[in-house]
Amino acid sequence: MTAVCYAGCAVALVCALLVVTARNAMHALLYLILMLLALALVFFTLGAPFAAVLQVVIYAGAIMVLFVFVVMMLNVAEPGQRRERLWLTSAVGIIPLGLAATLLALTIFALSSLWSEGLAMSVVGPKEVGVSLYRDYVLGIEIASLLLLAGLIAAFHLAPVPRSEVEPAEESDHE
Amino acid sequence: MLELLWLAPALPLLGALILALCGGLLPRRWIATIGCASVGMSWAVSVGMGFAYLGGPHRAFRQSMYEWISAGGLQVSVGLYLDPLSLVMLEVVTFVGFLIHLYAVEFMAAPPSPPSLRARGGGTGGGVRPPLQTWRGGKGGEDPDGYGRFFCYMNLFVASMLILVLGDSFLSLYLGWEGVGLCSYLLIGFWYRDPANGRAAQKAFIVTRVGDTALAIALFLLFARLETLDIQGAMGAVGRLGQGAALAAALLVLGGAVGKSAQLPLQTWLPDAMAGPTPVSALIHAATMVTAGVYLIARTQPLFEASPTAMMVVAVVGAASACYAAASALAQYDIKRVLAYSTISQVGYMFLALGVGAWGAAIFHLVTHAFFKALLFLSAGIVIQALNEEHDIRRMGGLWRRLPVAGWTFLIGACSLSALPLVTAGFYSKDAIIWAAWSSPRGSPVLWAAAVAASLLTAVYIFRVFFLVFFGDRAREVERRPGGLMIAAVIVLCAFAVLAGGLWLPPSLGGFDPLGRLLAGLYGAAVGEGGHGEAAFLGISSAVSLAGIALAYLLFVRLRQRASAWQPSRAHLAASRFFLHGWGFDSLYDHLFVRPYVAATRLGRDDVVEGIYTGLAGAAAGASRLLSAAQSGRVRNYATGILLGAVLVAMVLLIR
Amino acid sequence: MSEIAGVSAGGVLSVAAALFIIGMVGIMVRRDLLYVLMSLEIMINAAALAFVVAAARWRQPDGQVMVIFILVAAAAEVGVGLSLVLRLYHRFATVDGDRISSLKG
Numbered sequence: 001m002t003a004v005c006y007a008g009c010a011v012a013l014v015c016a017l018l019v020v021t022a023r024n025a026m027h028a029l030l031y032l033i034l035m036l037l038a039l040a041l042v043f044f045t046l047g048a049p050f051a052a053v054l055q056v057v058i059y060a061g062a063i064m065v066l067f068v069f070v071v072m073m074l075n076v077a078e079p080g081q082r083r084e085r086l087w088l089t090s091a092v093g094i095i096p097l098g099l100a101a102t103l104l105a106l107t108i109f110a111l112s113s114l115w116s117e118g119l120a121m122s123v124v125g126p127k128e129v130g131v132s133l134y135r136d137y138v139l140g141i142e143i144a145s146l147l148l149l150a151g152l153i154a155a156f157h158l159a160p161v162p163r164s165e166v167e168p169a170e171e172s173d174h175e
Numbered sequence: 176m177l178e179l180l181w182l183a184p185a186l187p188l189l190g191a192l193i194l195a196l197c198g199g200l201l202p203r204r205w206i207a208t209i210g211c212a213s214v215g216m217s218w219a220v221s222v223g224m225g226f227a228y229l230g231g232p233h234r235a236f237r238q239s240m241y242e243w244i245s246a247g248g249l250q251v252s253v254g255l256y257l258d259p260l261s262l263v264m265l266e267v268v269t270f271v272g273f274l275i276h277l278y279a280v281e282f283m284a285a286p287p288s289p290p291s292l293r294a295r296g297g298g299t300g301g302g303v304r305p306p307l308q309t310w311r312g313g314k315g316g317e318d319p320d321g322y323g324r325f326f327c328y329m330n331l332f333v334a335s336m337l338i339l340v341l342g343d344s345f346l347s348l349y350l351g352w353e354g355v356g357l358c359s360y361l362l363i364g365f366w367y368r369d370p371a372n373g374r375a376a377q378k379a380f381i382v383t384r385v386g387d388t389a390l391a392i393a394l395f396l397l398f399a400r401l402e403t404l405d406i407q408g409a410m411g412a413v414g415r416l417g418q419g420a421a422l423a424a425a426l427l428v429l430g431g432a433v434g435k436s437a438q439l440p441l442q443t444w445l446p447d448a449m450a451g452p453t454p455v456s457a458l459i460h461a462a463t464m465v466t467a468g469v470y471l472i473a474r475t476q477p478l479f480e481a482s483p484t485a486m487m488v489v490a491v492v493g494a495a496s497a498c499y500a501a502a503s504a505l506a507q508y509d510i511k512r513v514l515a516y517s518t519i520s521q522v523g524y525m526f527l528a529l530g531v532g533a534w535g536a537a538i539f540h541l542v543t544h545a546f547f548k549a550l551l552f553l554s555a556g557i558v559i560q561a562l563n564e565e566h567d568i569r570r571m572g573g574l575w576r577r578l579p580v581a582g583w584t585f586l587i588g589a590c591s592l593s594a595l596p597l598v599t600a601g602f603y604s605k606d607a608i609i610w611a612a613w614s615s616p617r618g619s620p621v622l623w624a625a626a627v628a629a630s631l632l633t634a635v636y637i638f639r640v641f642f643l644v645f646f647g648d649r650a651r652e653v654e655r656r657p658g659g660l661m662i663a664a665v666i667v668l669c670a671f672a673v674l675a676g677g678l679w680l681p682p683s684l685g686g687f688d689p690l691g692r693l694l695a696g697l698y699g700a701a702v703g704e705g706g707h708g709e710a711a712f713l714g715i716s717s718a719v720s721l722a723g724i725a726l727a728y729l730l731f732v733r734l735r736q737r738a739s740a741w742q743p744s745r746a747h748l749a750a751s752r753f754f755l756h757g758w759g760f761d762s763l764y765d766h767l768f769v770r771p772y773v774a775a776t777r778l779g780r781d782d783v784v785e786g787i788y789t790g791l792a793g794a795a796a797g798a799s800r801l802l803s804a805a806q807s808g809r810v811r812n813y814a815t816g817i818l819l820g821a822v823l824v825a826m827v828l829l830i831r
Numbered sequence: 832m833s834e835i836a837g838v839s840a841g842g843v844l845s846v847a848a849a850l851f852i853i854g855m856v857g858i859m860v861r862r863d864l865l866y867v868l869m870s871l872e873i874m875i876n877a878a879a880l881a882f883v884v885a886a887a888r889w890r891q892p893d894g895q896v897m898v899i900f901i902l903v904a905a906a907a908e909v910g911v912g913l914s915l916v917l918r919l920y921h922r923f924a925t926v927d928g929d930r931i932s933s934l935k936g
Contacts, residue, residue: 005838009846014853016850016873020857032869037926039876045897046887047840051879051898063909065873070913071865074920083863095815096859103822107848110829114841119887121837124895133899134890138929140896144903151907158914528833809934816860 001045005107008041025071029064036060050126086152176227177236179220180255184337185264186217191330198323207280214276214333218269218504228262230724233696235407237343238806244346251404256343259697262468263538263690264340267545270337272333273665278553279454281658281763283325285560316772323366327457332358336463340470345404348471352390352435357463363451372450377555377808379444386434386441393427396420397478401584410477418482425478425508427486428471436468436522443760444684445519449511452519454557456511461518461552462545469541475532476698486617491529494612494625497523499758501632505639506754509566510555515639516757517592518548520629524608528625531618532612535679535694540604542690543675547601550668551637554584557665558644565651568643573650580657582645584665589641591672593634593724595686596717600676605630606716610709627719628700642731669767683707734803766800843884850877868910875905879895909932 015035022028036059043052133141192212198206228236239254256264299769341353364376398404400420401412416424432438437445437460448460459465472479472489479486496519505517521544544701558574558581559566575582591601609630613623678690743751753759803814850873857870879901886894920926 002838005843009843011854013846013849016853019869019873020853020860025863028866028869032872033914035873036876039880043883044879046843046883046884047890048886048895051883051886051895054899054902055879059876059880063906064904066909067865067915070917074865074926076918093856093860095916096856099815099818099822099859100856103818103825103855104849104852106822106825106829107852111841111844111848114844115839117836117840117888118841118882119840120890122887122890124852124886124890124892127900128925129892129895133896136893137896137900140900144900147903147907151910155910155914158911158918369855713857806935810930810931811859811928818855820861 005042005045008038008045009084011038012042026068028066032067033060033064036064045121047121047123049123050129057085176223177231177257178238179806180224180238180257180341181240183217183224183269184255184294184334184341184538186213186220187330187337188334189213191327191334193325194327194330198327201323203284203322206323206326210278210330211276213330214269214273217333217337218273220434221265221269222255225262225266225624226255229693233259234695239343243427249398249401249404251344251346252345253347255341256406257341257691260470260473260538263542263694265337267542268333268336268340270398271545271549271668272329272336272458273714274453274667275458275462275549276329276551277660278457278556278664279325279329281660282454282556282560283320283322283452285655288391289481297749304659315631321365325362325452327631328358328361329454330366331460332362336467336537336638339673342777345406345409347395348406349390349475352387352431352467352471355459355467355638356387357378359383359448359464360477362455363448365451365455369450375444375447375450376707379448380455382441382444383434384422386431386468389427389429389434390431392688393424394429396424396427400424406474410475416481417479421478421481422485423581425475425482426488429489432468432471432526434468435471436465436526437519438492438523438526438692439499440760441520442496442500443757445513445763446507446512446757449515453511454802455474455557456514457549457552457556460515461548465518465522466525466541466545469529469537470527472529473538476534479529483617486530486532488530490527490612490617493523493526493530494530494622494629496520496785497525497527497629498625498632499523501629501636502753503757504636505632509567509705509754510558510568510571510640510644511552511566511760513636514548515665517551517633517637518639520633521548521592523629524605524626525621528608528611529614531611531622533608533615534698535691536604536607540608541681542678545589545601546668546675547599547672548589548731550591550665551588553661553665553668554581554588557581558585559659560655561653561657562651563654568640570642571651573645574653575645577650577653578645578656580662580665584669585641585645587669587672589637592637594630594716595724596713596722598673599675600672600678600715602678602717602720603679603681606713607715609680610681610712614709628736630716631719631723631726635727638724638727639731640725643812646732648763681713684713729742822829839907840884840888844881846848847877847880847884850874850880862928864919864928868916869905871908872914875901875908913922 012035014032015038018031019028019035022031026043036055040052040060043049043055190209193209194201194206201209211609229300235256235258237254239252241253242250243253244251288467297706335351335354337351339348342348342351360376360380363379364373366372373577392403397409401411403409403412430750434441445465446771448732449456451460479489500516500519500523503514504520507513509514521540525537525540525544528534558571558578559576559753561578561581562571563572587599591599592606594602596602609623612626637684640789678685756762805816834895853931854873854877857873861867861870879898882894882901884894886892897910916926919931923930
């Protein structure tokens, strides 16, 4: 089980790197979806099956689909490749990589006390999560739904109106 | 009788006041009358004073008028003090002043030609000239030439000079000192429409200011040490000053005297001061104001006696100025500038006398110099006006037959200046100084040699002017003849230039010395009295002056033809220019003081303090421009900034 | 290294930190706005991973509840964000983030 967990983490890291360095937007999206699936696996091995399922269904299933729609609509994937070759040079990355290395070193140093702590593989099932959600965090649910409503209205309002008569299905709604 | 002493300065002051208030409204006749009468009455008072003083016990008379300052430790009363020294000065100032006022009545009545022509030595007198307005005619209400202004300033000058010499406290002396400085400025720049005159007046004022500051510091020092500004009181307590303080005070007093009397190194203003009208030059810059420095040192004799070093400095300054000015006078071609340098030279003789301890001789020379120098200036004025404002002696000539009055009077003045033996007053006074330079315990052969050399040069330069102006074949037409008052004034001065020598004959020639005995009451026996070889030295100085006259005759009469054909070499021209410009002092001071000061003012012109604030604002704006370069408007950069800050905070938190 | 029972908490948290940093680098480096949004997703997921680790550590459901909320927030953010990108594309005909710098200076 622990090996599976580490393997998932490794895949997630690799995919994340590939997302950041991909030249084709579609490829990057696919890598992103792969990363999400790997993370779902990690969640599962850490004893959070409900979180894993939600990750797959909602994140990879709905949010990424949204991304894909937009990328295809803007048609930036193909012509973007040439562009990205220009934009993504190694010179750009010097300062960010420096910062990244510093922060990584700092974080690992800060977490050094936790390295030896082991996680017992106990599963926290959906029932427990539901009970906790609707008992302790019911206010959070309300706020979350308000947030979604706000996002809905904002998306509806901000999306551009195309010049042609055909109105594509723009709304991104889900609950 | 002596109680009327206060009238002597008060009458000219009153005259000045009247002329200041309504001089522009009065007709010229009234202006002339008021101006001359005030000084004339002052002279009458001084004559009366003379009789009263000499008739009674020769004791100093003090008249206290009122309390001026009474503040803490400072008690100053305005009073007048009459002793032999101030009596002599009083007589000289009022008498010569009166004569010059009479002369000026006619001299100033003729308007000057346009300044631009005058500066270049005359010309044909082209341009519009207003109709001649004599002093008899004219109605009141109009004074375009400043006739009333002139006499107002002249009266004010006489009043200030009298306050200077009669004052019993240093503060009154300083008041008079500043007063004469002011009047000098006003009168040099009298023809103010020409900016060059204004500049000359400014130069005079500023240079003498340097000396005045030294004098003020000296007064501060004396007051700080001796706690009194009363002259007699302070001089009596001089023994309380230490060596250093006495030397410092004496040198500072010398500084003041040097400024006012135009000695080295503050002599640069006097040649330029000739921009003023000729009566001004005669009165202020020959007879009286420039001798104020001599009076000052004579008055503070105890202070100088207390510091032998200071006296030596005085003598050296005097001898150096005498030689310097005599050499420079030889190269001048403006007739008044020659006389200006001559004044510097003669006052140098007086300083030399003071420095070797011959106090009486210095005063004697002051008296004779007042007569013959005023005479020279006034007759030069006649020449200048006769040739329509021509100042350049190279353009004059052949005036002996055409202008005999000027010719004879100038000759007599020149003889007196060059100390022609036995018949002129200058001989006796100058010889007394030359003898004292040798025989005084403080004298030295070097000083004597300098005095003799200057004497030779004096004869040469003044007779050079005489021969060039009155002889030669370039005959100029006389355009204006002198008036009766002018002639009378110069003739009276001629008489005194000859006869005044009788006031103090040396022992080898009779020893009749009323003046000497008078001054001996103040200064003790004259220096070198009864010294051996006085007659021999008389002979030497006589020979020197005669040789000088002969040399001038040779160069400027006999060899004139050959001289005019001779081409001077470059070296000669450079040397002549060097002496013409007074040994380059003007240029030296310009580079040393004026230019740095003007550059410094130009630095401060943009308001340094404000520069600080605008600099701050500019720096803030510059920093803002620099920092706003970081605001690129790009989200990427902002994100980088945020993350950089986060990393820094994390570092601080985690590493602690 | 000694034997640990189960997965090392610090290890997975380090992975979460690394993911977060990768996302951060992506934001700083990429000019294309869509990539920026993708990198944001990575960062959000890293946070979610950290929460799950905490849930596993304390054996409590609270971590997973947080994951739900994170999901909700991410969804709303993506919706609004993509609308904005579409708007920008409509206006400037480009998704270049560097072109949108009128607020500079």
